[in-house]
Every structure is written in structure tokens, then in C-alpha cells.
Amino acid sequence: MCLSGFAFLILAATGFWGNPSSYWAMFQMVAGLGFVIFVHEMGHFLVAKACGVKCEKFYIGFDFFDIKIGNRVIIPRSLLKYQWGETEYGIGIIPLGGYVKMLGQDDDPRKYEEEMARSRKTDGTETKVVAGTETEKAAHPHHESVTDVDMEPTPLPGDGDESFELDPRSYQAKNVPQRMAIISAGVIMNVIFAVIFATIAYSLGVSHVPTEIGRLAPGGAAYAAGVPVGGRIVQLAKGSSKNEHLRFRHDLSQAVMMAGVKRDLEVLVKTRDGKEEWYAVRPQDTTMETAAGPQKVPTIGVGPADTTEISPVTTLAKQFAAAQVENGFQAGDVVTAVAAPEGEKVVIGDMASGGPYVLDGFLSQHANVPITFTIERTPQTEDGAPVKNAAAQTVTVTVPAQHMQRLGLVMKAGPIESVRRGSTGDKGGLKPGDELLQVDGAPLGDPLTLPDRLQGKYGQPVEVVVQRKDDKGATHEETLQVEVHPPEFINTMWSTGSPFVVQELGVTFPMLREVTAVMPDSPAAVAGLQAGDLVDWVSFKVEGDVDADMKNLIPVDRTIDLTGKAHNWMEVQSWLQFAVPQNKIQLAFSRGKEKQQTVTLKTYPAPEQFNPDRGLHFMTLQEIHKAPLGEAIGFGFRETKENLVRVATFLQRLATGEISPMNLGGPGMIAMAATSEAKQGTANFLLFLTFLSANLAIVNFLPIPVLDGGHMMFLTYEAIFRRPVSEKWFVALSLAGLAFVLSLMLFVVSLDIFRFAQMFS
Template identity: 35%
Template structure:
């Protein structure tokens, strides 16, 4: 309709095999062609709605454009206004050089305030010469302003209506064809999170959450979006979650927790389900037990049995006992029977994986969460307690607690310190471990919390050194000189990209008990070792490790220690810390080595569970399409409401760049995923274009409603000023979302 109609779709919530070079180019070209066609189709149907409604009422349409045909000149260079155009009948059709929207130019209608007066003169019919009784000049009957208010309302709203209709149809076609999705099955819970505290077990199916009705085919992403939206809108209110475990239904009320790195995002800590197939790539982490027994032929292989027991294929997540065995029995070998993608069956044994460390042990932090009704809570443990001994053994560290064998039914005596300073008291609690199914790492994905499911408690690890294992000679500890020039192996501090282990001039001594670790850097023994890991973990991770891993909320100790497990033995770890109370800087170069303990992971990676939801009839597809459209409309409306009230930060707005990225990702997943993305885009465009902002369809409708009430048109000068203000506001918004996109690339 107007030059800003479809450009405003950029206001969108962003809620991320190696063929031959020619084939790669062709694949990439086809992918981006699909993206352009998809987004172009959404814009096209919006403008087609305006066009058809205008033609219905006899309005002359002078232009129909996808993209904007504005003149662009940089110095002496003039760019073409269009990528192509032609004239059919009285209308010029074309594709503009700027792909940020589209418009239909009708006789007598122009959103550019600078042309408003000229346009008004152009559609007025001349008076008969000399006839003083003739009233004001009549309007061209084929012009937009000459039509009645109700006709103009239909023309203005037709674009939005078309977007809603086609959005529903896009979704209906997708469901008729079959939509791939990850089911809303509890694959695991985050240690210390709301779901973990409520005692939610893996293997349950989420059938409803928040305001989503019961649905045995609820998509995991739909559940996650509902939780995030509820968490941002009503952060202090619990979220209703209903789970089904076979014939048993369990209801929970979970108050979401803030994401440590993004407090405005609130989550309940439920992970998606894990499948029985290995991933296509990186199915075995480097330098792991899995890497020693799995080969390239095992890519996407399926596990059908372990330790002589077949998996229960009727279970929602058949791999559950395998995952639980890996986490709960780190010192025991695990035999797995797998079927390769070629159909071959073979057995492999995952040996226990020795823990790797760099000679430091870290303190157990305060208790941060307890499972409701769990062993620790029943025994009288409280938040803020710190475990200082287990059965009288005070030789504890953050990881020894995780790797300990907690025998179900056998009571352990936990000594906890309660309070601080002179008020601190030690209490001994008798805690009886329970049998627990744990399918995810006992360390949260952000590495800030460690959970012991069998005890029903979670604590925060600290970066305070409580022990140095072995002698300096055994550790190959390199004491840094005060001037920071040489390490004990004689290398200068410019020997490699990591620099010297001592770049801080005031480094005074080697690390000792009580020091607090601040930064860790890795120095690889050779270029081949570095490149091998870069191929697996990514170049950015390797750069982070070699330039300096600064411990903190974004780079916690838990994540660092899990990363250490994939590095080769003998890799140098340059550790920088501070010494209380003065805060003196201390530095040491240590070596990664195998400890005498076994790790809770063996480096094997399984793909997520995939399913396909297909409508059983055309009417069923339409019903699912309608449901999808209504949900997306509701999401956009609610998001805008939260944006206005400040519950959503502007940084979550995405513009054309992020839209293109999202469109590319969905197009790569297949036609159904792309169609659902176009449904979301269509509903965004429909709602956003109908906001009461001059220069948008909603602004035009606002003027028309005022005209209908007053019985005459709004003062043209006022309308022009408001339109000009709306244009400036939209231009400012476009600049903001472009900048926002670039900052978050």
C-alpha cells in the first residue's frame, strides 16, 4: 500500500558436509533464492491485498512494486532504481533496488508528505471556465480520496487481511506436508533449576504449559517460547506445567529463574529429549573414551542395547538408562551395541574416562538449591549451608563431591557449616541417598551450579584453590620470576600466541592454597594439536582459550573444567590468580594431566529426538494452520505490549539482517519449516502494519475512523504533519534495528 507498509515487517522478535566448491556455491545460491522468494512472497500478498481491493472499487493503481525504486547516487555513480519493471495496462510492475518492503501507488495517495500537495492538485478536476457557481474542484472519480470512507477502509485493511489468510494457509500446507519438530519431552533438568528443585524426572511428556492447552504433540520450541514469554511478562508468577508419565499425570507450578547472563530471560530448566542415534558430526569429543572406540562409520549410528540389555523402544526416551549409567557410574565400563547407518551391527565398550585437571582442587561453595522433599531437605539442610565433611572426611573439593559413589539407601553423615564469621556453627546431618535417574551433566550448562541428584542438593563451585595435588616437580609447576620474562622451561613471553605465562609485572609467587583463580590461558604443544581441536571445537573457542579465559558469569569454572577434558595431556595451562587479603597477583604454568578419578562424561554425543506432525486430512491441516496463526498473532501482540511496558528490552528487536538469518536457517531445515517461518512473518507484518502510526496502514485507518466520526476529512495540513512525523519515526526505527542487528551479529 504505502512506501512504509512492508518495510515495517523488520520489527521482529529475534525470541542460530563439505561438498565440492561448485556444489557448495550452487547449494548456497539456491538456499538464499528460497529465502528471497519466501520473504518476497509475504510482501507480495500484502500488497496484492491492497491492489485487488483498490481495483474492486475502481481505483487507478499506477505502481505495484516489491522493494523500493528510490534513486541512489554515490558521487558520480548512479544506481538503477529497479531490478526490472514492465507496464501492463495502466499499472507499472517492478522490483525496486532496495529490498526492504513494497508498495502500491494509487492515484491520489502518497505517503511522502513532500508530494502530498502536488498529489492533491493532480487528482482535482478543473472548473468550467467563467462559471462562478461551480463549487470546489471535484476529485478524479478513480482516485483513492474520491472513494467513500468504508471503501477506503476495506482497501487499507486488505493487505493485513491477506497476510492473515495466507499465514494460516502457509501453516496448513506445512502441516499437511508434515512438520518436523522436537517433542516436548523432558530429556533432563538443569541442576539447581526450578524443574530440578520440583523433582521433575526425565522421560515425562509436557502436555500443557502456561496458557497452551493440553496437547500430546506439543513442540519443545513452542513450550520454550511460552515459558520465556510468561517469564518476561509475569516474572514473579509461577508457571503451570502438566506432565504425563504413561497413565500418570503430574501438575507443577514452577517459578522461572533469571538466566545468569541475561536476567530478563527467565527459564525453568527443562532440556529437550535425547535420541538413540549418534550425531552426524562430532559424535565423539576429542581425546575422550568415545573417540578411542568410535570411527567415522559410526556417524548417525543407533544404540540398540547396552550391557547386554535391549533398549525399551516403547519408552518416550529409550536412551535414558544409557545416559543415567554414564553419569552415575563413571568408574564402570559400558558395553553398547550399535547399528551403523550402513546396517552393520557391532559392539563397543566405553572405558571409564579419567578426569583431567591441572593440579588444582577447588572449594565447595554454598548450597544454592534443594530438591523439594529430597534427602538433603528431609535431613534439615538449608540454603546457604556449606558442606565441610562427608563421614568425617574433610578432604573435599567441588568435583570430588560429584564423582563420589553415593549408594542408595546407605546413610552418609554430612557436616555443614551454617552462618558466617563468629556466628558460624557446624552441624552433622544424616542424609540417605536415593536412586536417581540423571541424564544430563551434573554441572549446569552455564557451569555455575553443581547438582547431586542422589542427595537432592546443588551448590556453586568456587575458584578458590583448596589443594595442589602432587609436588611441583610432578606438576611441572613453572614459578614465574618477578620481572615476568622467563618461564622455567626457558621460553620467552613472546614464544607463541598465548604469550608468556607472566605478562603481569607484579607476579610474585606460585599459586598456593587460598588463592583465587582469575584467568586461565592454554598453550598448545604444537600447531597440529591446536588445529586438530580448532576443527572440532571451533576457532573461536581455541582463541578464547589461548588469549585468556577470564573466570566469571560468562566463563564459569564448570565450563572451563569440562573444556579441559578434551585437551591433550601435557598441554600447558597458564593460571593467573590473586592472593587474599592484599590481592597480590600470582601466576603459574601447570600441565594438564590425568588424575586418579573418573569423569562423569565419556565424550559421546547423541542427536536430539525428531518427530513429524502430519495432519490426517485437509480440514485437520486447516485447523492446525488456524491454531498456528492465532498463536503467532498472540505472540506478536503480547511482545509489543511487553515492549511498551518495558518488560522486554529493545535489544531483542531484530531487523532485516536477523530476519534473513532466521529465514536462512528455517529454509535449510526444509519446506515445512520455511512455511511456518513465513506464517510467523505474515502475522508480524499484519499486526505491525496495523499499528496506529501515520504512514502505516493503521495510521491511515486512524484518519479514516476520525473522518467517519466527524463527517469530514481530518485537516490536510495536520494529517501531513502527522504523516511526516510518522515517517521520521519509522526511519529512526529502521536505523535502530539495523544497528541492533549489526551489534548482535
Template identity: 35%
Template sequence: MDPLIAVDPLFAMNMATFLNIFWVAFGLTWVIIFHEFGHFAVAKLCDVQVERFSIGFGPILLRYKKGETEYALSVIPFGGYVKMLGQDDADPSQMSAEEIAEDPRSYSAKTVLQRMGIISAGVIMNVVTGLLFFASGFALGVEEPDAIIGQVEIGLPAWQAGVEVGDRFTKVNGREIEVFSDVSRAVALSAVDTLVVEGVHRDGKPFKFNIQTDGKSTRPQIGVSETVGMHLIDPGKAEIPVTIPGSSAATADQEFEAGDTIVRIDDVEVSTFPQLQDLLARKRAETLEFHVQRKGTTDVVAIKLKPRRFRTLGLWMGIGKVTAIKDNSPAANQGLKEGDKIAKVDGLEVGTQINPLRLPNYFADKHGQDVEVVVQRPVKGGEPQELTLKLTPLDRPGWIEKPDEGQSVSVPALGVAFQLTSTVLNVVADSPVAGKIKVEERIQKMELILPKGAPSDGYGDKPIVIEFDKKREGDDKETIHNWAYAFWSMQRIPMRSVKLHVSSPGEGGTGKPRVVTLQPKPIDDEWYLPTRGVRLARLMKKRKAESVTAALSMGLTHTKNNMTDIYLTLRSLFGGRISVKELHGPIGIATVAYRVASRGFADLLLFLGFLSVNLAVINFLPIPVLDGGHMVFLIWEGVTRKKPSERVLIAATYAGMAVVLGLMVLVLYLDIFVHWLPGQ
């Protein structure tokens, strides 16, 4: 039978967006309602007159009165409140007023234990509902990134310690690790700078590293991220192609499809990202046949992918200092040190006779052989000392470790990373820059521009701007050396043209910048990329309870861990280990909630559980106007057998209001000016 109704895809998308927004608003509202209902229910149980039950603060938008209680929706969505006779944060004198205390239905007329029960009921309610949110999410089943390492950032502590792609973390400082978010939290919330990280390598051998955290960011980190699996991304409605435009995968004889699974390359079965990465690197110069299983079927399709050569401009840049060395690597074992400068390799001057960007492949090709390396070592107050070292590279392909912003070039075969300057030392004849840029000129900025009419590459339509004079945040003396990152960016988004801002030596070392527009192209017949341009989805771990008891057990564990993490976060904030820039307000919370809701209802339940527990912990902090502040006054009264004076109550309440309002202003500022506007 023919369908009677056709659904417009745009309407379906708008409906999905509307439903996500609805569930987010609905869920956030109920987190607040559950908290305030705890106060309300126990107050009624203790026969306290409840004058108002409000969701939100400030001017009232909607109100409804039933019996003695007014139910209200207020304009500021930071929480809510229950206004009881004898307890009003806006008028703290009520708590010590004798005439109100004489009313048997007033809050202040109740015993200390009754008032403690009323005050703590909201927090207890949030803990209970948080547990139920978590349990419900695990009952439905959620997927989270597995605790397997997919990228080790060049030069950061994990890289230096020897963590490899494919390693699985099982413990960090004794804390059990199940999914990758456990790794992030354990590192960020650690109280010490040195972490004991335990796990297993991809070959099954156990490891135990002592890793020093890096504190240059807004929170401690070690420089690892989650791995991808063998499934291609399924972007849904997002304008992200499953293959990178301009890559081998995008120009193959057949198209890859969303959700395809790579099962074999030629006659080699592949099941993990490290396997795939190693195979592509070692066969980088060969045409390879990818065998992929189509999503939802048993069909396997063979797709031939040609090799990809590096796109270059024809610029050889100056080599900078060695920035990092891996523990127990050939570089470390032969005495290479941070701060050294690699001047010659097998008699070839780096920068004029050999391109420093070719060193990762050069050393890989020489694995097992002695390579003579001349380094210049700085001497305080004198000329650099020249040393000759004999290094024997490992069999580790070049460019399997990709530089991110501000990172160095990695030579996996040696276990060393070095900077590149933005000063030109050599211009290749018949290259895109020949006749346009000269030796000793300096690149100040690069723009990667998507041509008009070109298909989306998943990075938006705006130019990607990479600066070479940029200072590291929080350190005006340290320049971020970005040429390695710029060079790799030309490979990962090959459809884009390049616009360089160039300055001549000129007076004072800088001249007036001029703009040179170029189209990168392969100019070296033997220099092949270790990638083919397929976009792989993150490797996820399914977490699903098999029974109600298991769901409650998982929910309880998650509740305890989240409560502990919130206290650890507060400790790290006050101790300066985490920057206040990590905080989010209502805009940030709503944004994250929407993204989570887009992933599925179970994920939203886990997020609501996190918010519910968060609300419980924050509300019980000893700050006047919060539940914890009221509890402090009640403990005082229980110990001294008398209420705090009206003057103390008023002063403390106004101080608490100032703190809370200050925090509201701070998180709103961070939401708008730190997290939102910079991304626009």
C-alpha cells in the first residue's frame, strides 16, 4: 500500500531538535523540582507552613495558588526555593524573630532535628534521584569511549613516559579505570603531580608508568585521548563527510558509506586502530584494497585506495631545539638532551641539505643502522658545544604521531621531538613558492582557505588561521612554534589553498608583511603519507546492567564516584590545580545537555544524574543562603542551645548572597566570553 503521508526531512530534523530541547528542559526542571520537593515534603511532614514553592529565582513569571502554598515559575533559571514561614533568605531576620517563632507552624518554632531534616531533605532527594537517574541510564544501556589510548600528544608527559597507541589504562593512582572519562577525571582531579598509571600494552604485557602531569593548561593533563575503532563515522545530519575531500578515500573507485566497518586490508585482517595505523604506514607507497562491511548487512565491498603523497609548498624551515625525549629511547640512551639542536645527520646540514620535515622518515628507513648525528648543545654564557652522537633508530615509521597546535615534530624511530622555526632556510626549485618567497624570510601567519564551491571538509567555511608569533597562554615569554602543526594541517585538509603572511628580514628583523597565495602540491615522488583519508568513529564500550539489582549497584557506584569527584574538583579549584575557566553556567550546562540528549535518552539520564548529584553537593557547601549554610547555623544552635543573633544571621546571609551572586556572574561571563564567543 502506498503511504498517505510523506515526511519532509527538514521537518523531521526540526522535530528531532525540538524533542531534544524539550527533554533537556524537562529533565533540568525536574532535577530542581526533586530538590525543592524534598524540602517541601519534609516541611509539610513537620507541619510547617509553606508559603511558596518556586522553580527559579527573581521575578515570578507564572504563579498558581492551592491552599496556603503558592507555586511559581521565576525568571532566573539557576535553581529554585521553598519559602516557609520563619525561614526566608531574602529576610533572614525571620529566623530569629520571636513573634514568628511563637507560631507553632513556623519553621523557626520546630526543633533543631526537625529543621535539620527539612534543610537536608533537598540534598538527600537529589542524591536519591541521582542514583535513580544513573541506574535507569545503565538499565537502558549507554556507550562510552573505551579506556584505550588512541593518540599520545607529542612531547607531553605520557609521550615522554612511553605510553603508546593501543595501550589500555586499568588504574591511575589506584583508582579503577573502566572507560576513558575515568582517565580524564583521575588525571584532572589528582592531588599530586606524579601519577602511577597501570595498564596493559596492546600485546598483552602489563606496564606501570610514573607520569608527571602537565600543568600548562587549565587543568592537569598527561596528553592522551581515546581511540577510534574500525567503523567509519555516521554523521547523521551533520555536514561532515565520511572521507576527507581530496584524499585517496574520497577519490576511490567506489564510495565509502557512513557506518562502514573495515575488516581487511588486502589479505590482512584488521580489528584495531593500532593495527590499521601500522599497516598504512608500512605500506604507504602501495595501492591498497580496503574490504569494508556495509552497515546493517553482511555485504563486504572491496575499495582500492591509491597512496597519497605529502602536499608541500617547497619551503624548508629552520630546525629549533629538541623539546622532548622519550624515556629509554635511542635518543635518551645515547645522551641527547632537551635544548639540543640537531645540526647534521650523516653529514647533511639540517635545513639546507635535508628538510627537517623528512627526518621522521629518514631515521625510520635507517632502522637498525648507526646514524651519525651532530648536535649543538647550549652553553651558558658561551658558544654552543658541538657533539657527535651515534644513534641506532628503531623500526618505527615516520609521521604516525601527528602534531597538534603548538606541538613539535616527532621522530618515533628515535623517541625525540624538535621544534621548527618559521624562518625559511631553503626554497625548492619548481615548487609552489619558487620565485615568491626568499631564504631568510619569515612566515608570520598561515590561512587555510576552502575554495568557493568546494564540498565541506567538516571544518566549516571560515579560513583556518595558524599564527607563528602566538604566545602560550599564561606565559608571555614562550612562543608557540606552529610550523609542524601548519604542515600537518595541509595534509589533513587537502582541498584548501594556503595564504601566507610573509615578512622580509628588514630593519629590526621584521619587515612589512606581504600576502602570498599558494596551492600546495606533491613535489617529492618518494614521500608518502601514512593515511588514506577515512574518518573513523570512536571505539565505544557498552555499559548495560543485566538486572535491576545490577543497575542499582552501578548507579550507587556512579553516585559515590561523582560525589567524590565534585569535592575533588572544588579542592583542585581552591588549590589552583584547575582553572576557573573549567566552570560552566546555565548556558554551558544547557549546551552540554542538548548534545548529550542528541546521543540518546540513556545518555541524558546519566547527565541528569550528574547534575542532580552536583546540585546536592554544591547546595550542602557551608555558604549562608545554601542548605549547607543553614545546617551550620543549626549545628551551632544544637551545640550552644541558642540561635545565632539576628545581626550574625543578617551579615552571614548577605555575605552568602554576595558569594552566590558573584558565582552566578562569573559562570555567566565564562559561558559567554570564554566558552561561547571564542568559538563563533
């Protein structure tokens, strides 16, 4: 009946495809996706049967051809088939959809005439339909009235007779309302089951990452707009319903994608003390590192909240202090208190009391001293599983200060890119375009050490001298008074082209490629770099063996080109923190008219610059949203409605060019996303099926010939003008629609292949 294709989805790749522990999840994926197709085709089948149409085939998957080597069939076109009554039920070898084959109807326009001929009754027992009547016109779209002289019909068996017999069980013999009901039944079934899937999911309890804001990207839209860390987004766009259970990786990320980079996204943020405020944020095109390589996506620059539970990444990142402590952290440890050497101790509470944010603040303000962590540890077996009924243990771990890794280069700071709304810099008069010259009575010097130099001045005003351009382009110096505030969060969010952030002043600026000074006796000084040199590129490669767990935590075969606008020195500086001894770091620089030079460098610990997080990583906050049946039904309708609107909006913006077609996903990406959701639990997988069902409903009802929407378009024409579309137009448009759908499928499958190649290369 239709091409239930898997297109038009924005899906993220997962990192566990092929893992043996995921086999059950992959089985759920196959069963779930097959069921969504089954439901769609069952809708067509049941209504067709109710209207008295003969259904010859009911297939999940397509059985277009056998897979052969020479004349030998290796894989038959049907993996499974069974004849029951007049219908053949089966599973085809091409898992891209499904179809119901009815007498007198075929989605392949090349078989149009054959199906018209098959609609004729041959046993002579049925009522005759007189050629040229309105009934006959509805039954045979190739028969034209005398006014259609420009469309010569192709003669079919029986043409020219005064009358002929029509099989009343053929699809073509049914009136327009009946055929419309048959065509729309698949989409209606998808919508009905979308509600059912979502209702069951919320009854079971949906695990999700809430839209509590734990991090802000330096210079991102949310940072510049003043969106508060620790606040929770409870409404997306004015006029929508308020929702305390919005999901970070579904509701928020898709709302950002739908907004694109040409319009503001309005978000209502509820702070931890219960206050609510609207913020207008304009998404920015950001180059993100993904498993498939660098990709541009619209973002507003927010990250989810963390808990105080230690993540396994902490123990794997051997280059950081947190992983080097003897008898140190274990995955699953929960931080309950922290203390500095001078005796200052802070109790870290739960999420309700803002525990993670208290911990962040303490680490930021004591970056240059050892910190003793009090942790609650659940005893574990050798394979990492918790020991049943074992009492939690209290353990202390002391982690030394973590020096930042440098090459010995002091790079030039660019003009201020953004000033955080409501920050002390904003209140003190700092503006985008200002160039920092002096801070607290001293030259700017090394910009990267500015946060460390301001650490002891929290709550105090400092003098800031900037160079500023007036309206006519003339430059002049201005002196401002700016109060220093402690950082709101530890900056762990960065991407290609990210600027440097000085949270103490509420400003960001890029780090340019011009060297302003070289630290004495540093690797850069030994290699011969000088002030005034321009760094062209920096390359990270790996020499020697690296532990498999470390490969995702170190820079591997990466070259950062600084000659364009896409990158700046902060990207190099960020990757330097992850470098290990096996990393070979090459740097190319230009000096005046001299030939470009390339040197090999090693990192060294900067004596007066510190990494506040010391390599600590925490588990992301997750919540479970469970509702009683009555509420779950309401959530089911809401979820389905939101998904339908979301898909329709995506398609509209795809058509207008606001969203790149490179964001489409094919069958492979859908399968990976489905497996990922199944891995999270049955409820999450059911919500994914809700989204997929809504997706198929919208896509299949697009007015494209060979899709359900195309058939409905032809039937609407027939209902209005009381005659079907001429045969030539029907065949031509159907062939064009088929070509478009096949081309689209080829395109998204090619995207999948490219992404897989990137992921596994």
C-alpha cells in the first residue's frame, strides 16, 4: 500500500553498537521497528477488508527480488511467507518498510495498466459497469471524457466495448470515500499506537536527563543571555504548556534544532529558589566533535547537570591527578564533603540542596591547593557489581592540585566577544569589541592566567583598562571598575572555535595565533619560538601503544589549523590537557618572510595555573517520570501531538533550507538510535516508538505520489472534479514520486554509510 520509509529523523549515533551486552536491546529494536510497520500496514489491511477489497499480499519488508550469485538463489526475496485464505503473509528481504497488495492497485506505476486489466471480472457473474458513466470513471482512471483530447489513453483489454464487467472486490471498484478510508488507515493507526506507546511508557516510568542547566559553553547563546546555572528549563516557547519534566536530549535539543540559527528560542527558566524568568536565546552554528567526525549543529551552549557520584571516566583518564591517587576513587563513589589544608570544610548535600554546585564552587576557589574528599563507597565485587546488603563505607581521598599543561607560549587575546548579561562585567560597563589592556593595575600579560590572578579578589572591585572604538572607528582607552565574582561553574564545555572565558569578570574573548611572549626554559623557548611568531597549525599524533580505554580520552591524529577563523588557540590549549606521553605534538609557525618552520614539542606543567576539576568526572543527573494511568493517557496524547508538530516543523524548515539535509538519518542511524533507547529501558524505547510512529504518520502523508499522501491527493482531485486524474498524468507523477523517494532513500543510506565509516575508522 505504501512505502513506509525510514527518513527525516534527527538521530544521534550511539557508542555501543555491536557490544555483546546489547544483543537483547538490538532484538527489541528489530521487533519494535517491525511492529510500527506492521501497525501501519494493518490499518490499510483491516479497512480494505472491511470495504470488501481483496488483499493479495501483506508484507513486512519488500520482496522485490531474490539475491543471487549467477543463477543460484542465495537469499530468497521472502524470508518467510505463508498463504492463508486469499492473502499471502510474509517478511521480505529489504527491511525498509512494508506493503499491502490489493487487487487493482500497485505502488509501482509501471504496473498500472496490468492492474487495471486485472480489475476486470472474467467469470461473467457480476453486475456490469457501463463505460463512460461516473461509476466507471471512478473505477477506471485511464478512461477519459471527450474533453480530455490532449491525453490519449492507452487501450486496455475491453476498451471500445459498450460495457464491461468490473470485479467488485478490486480497489478501483470502491467509491472515493472508501478508498480515502483505506489510504488514511495506516497513518491513523500510527497515531493511535503512538498514543498507546507513550501512555504505557509513562505508566512504567520514563528515565530521562532533565533540562537542569549544569554547564554553559563560553560565549554561547545561553551564557551571553545570562541563563543561570542550576536553573531548570520548564517551558519552551511562550504559549506552550509548562512542564517540569522536559528532557534535555529530546525536548530541548530538538527545540533548538527547530529554532535554527535565524530565530530566537524562548525558554522559561526556574531557578533553585523557585523564581521564574524568560530568556530569549538565538542558537548558534557550532562545530561539535561527534563519533562521525566534526559536524555543525545549532546549539545554545548548555550542558546537563551532574550529580556528586563519580563517573568511570575519572578512573580511566590517567593523565589527571584524580586518577593518579593511590587507593583513590572508584566509579560509584559519592562525594559527601570536601576540605582544604587550612581547615575549611564544606558538606556536600544532595541535588535538592545544590550539592553539585557547592562542590563546583569549592573546587574553583581552591584550585591551587590539595583537597581532601570524603566519599561514601558501596563495596563492590571484582567485576564492579555492588555487594548485596553491604553497608556503605566512609573513605577519604586527598587529590593534589592539578597544574595546567602548556607549551610555554603566551598568545594574544582578541577583542571581547560576549559579555554575560547581568554579570559584573556587564554592570561595570564592559562591551563586546573592547580589548583588555590592564587588569588590577597590571598589564594583561598571559590571558590564560587571569582567572588564577583574580582568585583572591572575590567581592572586590578591580580596575580594568580597555581599548575601545567609538562610533567613528577611532580608538581610545577607558578605565572601568569591575567587581570580581567567583566562577559559577567549572568550564568543561568547549568546542571547535570556543573562546576563553573569564567568569570572574563575565567576559569571553578568542585566543589568537600571535605569540606575545615565550616562557623562559619552556619547551617552546627551547624549540626557538619568539614573540611575534604566528602559529599556523598544531598537530597531535600518537606514537606507541595506548590503553584501549584511553583512546577516546586523548587527542589522536588531530590537526588544528589556526590560519582561518574556524579555530583559535583555546582549542589547542584544551587538547593539551588531555595529552599523554605517547602524544607527539608538532607545531608549525611563520616568522616574517622566513620559511615556515615545524617543531616537535612536549607539554609541561605551568607553575601558576591550575585545573580546578583535577580530572574529576561525575555522573549526569537522571530522573524517572512515572504517572498513574489517567495522567499517563494525557501525557500520551501530549507526547504524540508534540512529536507530530516537531516532525512537521522540521520538514517545513528542511524545505525552506533553514535545516541542512545532512541532518537526516537513514535506516542505520534509526536502528542505532532505537538500540540505544532500548538499552535505556522499555519505557524509553516505547517513547522512541512514539516518535517513530508520529514520524511515519507525517512522512507518509506528504503529498508525494506513491506515498499515502500522494494517493490522497489524487483522490481529493477525483472528489472535487468528479473524475480521476488522467492516466498519463497519474503515471508521470507517480514515476516522479517514486524516483524522488528512491533518491531520498539512497541519499540517507549514503549518509549512514559515511557516518559508520567515520565512527569505525
